[in-house]
Amino acid sequence: MRREIIDYLKFLMGAPFIKGYRLIGETHLHIQYYSEFEEFKSDHPMSEYTKEEFDQYFNENDTLKKLLVGESVRLLRQFSYLECVTIEIKSYDRVVVEVHSSRFILNKYFGFNIEDLSLGDNTWKSMFVDVYLADPAKRNELYEKIVCKFNQ
DSSP: OOHHHHHTTTTTTTGGEEEEEETTTTEEEEEEEEEEEHHHHHOTTTTOOOOHHHHHHHHSSHHHHHHHHHHHHHHHHHTTOOOOOEEEEETTTTEEEEEEEEHHHHHHTTTTTTGOOOOTTTTTTIIIIIIIISSSHHHEEEEEEEEEEEEO
């Protein structure tokens, strides 16, 4: 795994609750989050994070969708060599939700290249955050485009 990705993962939304990650080949990043606080606490008994903090990410539908949609696209923007980002919320051995963000498909859907968006010139905010993350309808539309699996 590239050090730059490992370092960047620390800044993702819900980063403390990442269960694992791996790079498949050179272009596909797979990230797995916990979906149950009890499993997180079992694996990290000394952690000071509370169930309330955990629930802010994983038991509030809008926040969960922002995490899945926003962070997968943000990783594609940040690392132009990634072609795909999969984020999985996993409860023990059962996948609860999985999104699969393909650069090719998303660039086509957006009508621009994700990797061209920048914090410096504000295009990341104006063309993605304000349009797709701030607007619940657009966020839901994008979520439906990338979600692969959803089990309750």
